[in-house]
Amino acid sequence: MDRLKAMQTFVQIADQGNLTKAADALNTSLPAVVRSLAALEAHLGVRLFHRTTRRISLTEEGRSYLQSAREVLAAADAADRALTVDAAEPAGQLTVTAPVLFGHMYVSPAIVRFLQRYDKMRCSVLLHDRSVNLLEEGIDVGIRISALEDSSLVAQQLGSIRxxxxxxxxxxxxxxxxxxxxxxxxxxxxxxxxxxxxxxxxxxxxxxxxxxxxxxxxxxxxxxxxxxxxxxxxxxxxxxxxxxxxxxxxxxxxxxxxxELPPRPVSVIYPHARLLPARTRAFIDWMKTEFAGLTL
Known part of the structure; x- marks a missing residue:
């Protein structure tokens, strides 16, 4: 059994909520997805999904394993990138959200410098003082001044604000x-x-x-x-x-x-993803450099 491939299949099933859709996303057949899942469950000795004729849902063990599988796949991807010379410049559309005043004072100037460095990029900046749902609103990256509560997102702290x-x-x-x-x-x-x-x-x-x-x-x-x-x-x-x-x-x-209460974290947040697009990863790295050690 190819364990990484089995993990990828498992994560796709969890994300798609459907074996057929997972097969389509992986560009493979439904029987292949079923075999891969069965082999992974046999290897682990646990059942990862509750399956009925109408629906599929994660078991408690499956929910626990999902986060670990995402981390393993991300680490494998990072290891591949570390040994690969990628000369391609980040390109394409990126949608970013931030609080209104902080976005105006700090985030927007950083984005201007990012675009000056990567001129093949295009950015749409949405400034809101409400809680924005990245997944529902189709936003790639957010800057947030608070602790992360949504487990479907990843947060990397940039600094802190009093x-x-x-x-x-x-x-x-x-x-x-x-x-x-x-x-x-x-x-x-x-x-x-x-x-x-x-x-x-x-x-x-x-x-x-x-x-x-x-x-x-x-x-x-x-x-x-x-x-x-x-x-x-x-x-x-x-x-x-x-x-x-x-x-x-x-x-x-x-x-x-x-x-004063303890300072609040300022973080760059983005959805969980097995493979982040190069443009998203470049932007995250840029913001981490721009705001390194930010304390206000």
Whole structure:
């Protein structure tokens, strides 16, 4: 039995959810797929799929083996590439998504440099502040500021970003600098939320503390909220990259930094794939270089 070929067949069956579709994807016959699966199950001594006349689904052992099989196939592919001189330039269409402001400030300039290096590439950049489903929306690569929850995706961390509380120097001079998050209960807080109450979360001696942020101004977008805080109306909680330019200009001051939650990861994410297209792999490698050690 060719174990790598059997693994490829198994992964295709799991991805396609159908023996016939797996055979079509592998450009082979249905009996060959059935024989390959049977040989793999006999070798492992477990049943990988529940099979009925109408449907096929992974067993518990099959779900566990699927991730391992993907990793083995990816490692084999990487080993082949390491010994192969591939002079071809990455080419073709790539669709990328990122958060709006981070995409504007950091991702888009990196993509411009990527296209200047690989002029046979074409990129479509979609900037959204909502959670984007890469698989459903046909997106190749995403940049995400959060921990990865979707197990159908791969994440490679590029760096990390803090979540900070800021106010203008003039506001702090008039109202004082808070020494503990609970002092925000009596302050004017600019909120980014459609509801009347938003909780800002902090870390105090190992415990998570949620503070109800109240105020007389609310936005559904980040940029005007940042400017409102810089104008002196009150406190705001933002990702550090969103306020960094104004902090450097002295228009905003970071407060309560000793109570911040751990930084959030910034990752490049993409769907599981046995063989990533060269253009996708080139883009991922480019972003890892561009954002190496990013800490904001």
């Amino acid at each position: 979540r900070v509380v800021v106010a203008s120097p003039a506001y702090l001079q008039q109202h004082g600098t808070p020494r503990h998050p609970r002092e925000l209960l009596d302050a004017n807080c600019v909120r980014i939320h459609p509801s009347s109450t938003v909780h800002w979360t902090f870390r105090d001696h190992g415990r998570t503390v949620a503070i109800a942020a109240r105020g007389n101004l609310e936005f559904n977008h980040i940029a005007p909220a940042v400017e409102a805080c810089a104008a002196g109306i009150g406190f705001g909680m933002f990702f550090s990259y969103q306020v960094l330019p104004l902090v450097k200009q002295g228009r905003l001051t970071i407060v309560l930094d000793e109570f």
